[in-house]
Amino acid sequence: MNHHLTLTLLEGQFAICQLAPHQDIPPWATRGEVWSVTRTPTELTVVCGEHYVPKDAPADGGWGCLRIDGHFDLSMTGVLDSVAGPLANAGVSIFAFSTFETDYLLIRSTQIHVARATLTDAGHAVHIPERNPR
Secondary structure (H helix, E strand, C coil), X not given: CCCCCEEEECCCCEEEEEECCCCCXXXXXXXXXXXXXXXXXXXXXXXXXXXXXXCCCCEEEEEEEEEECCCCCCCCCCHHHHHHHHHHHCCCCEEEEECCCCEEEEEEHHHHHHHHHHHXXXXXXXXCCCCCCC
């Protein structure tokens, strides 16, 4: 299925942190407007604003966050693939996370221009607010 989506670049830089699997969720992990915490038997992964992450935390920063705008029914197929596929073909790596309503893509800030051009060529609209020009 070929979706034509609108994506918006969120303000700020994000980081992906890998913590010990049984560690408590640190208070800094749940600050800001957008954050995600996922626990598995082997790790605790935190996605949050880069400026909230302590210097001694194991983190990979420098990510921009694109939100797929709109609410998508959980039975809808191919939404994430319609953006991930073209980005993969262009050599743009992503880190995706989802909510009940939509999907988010972390993209290296240095690749935002390439991602925007790639997604536009694939029929999507990418909105970069003036407060966060790239």
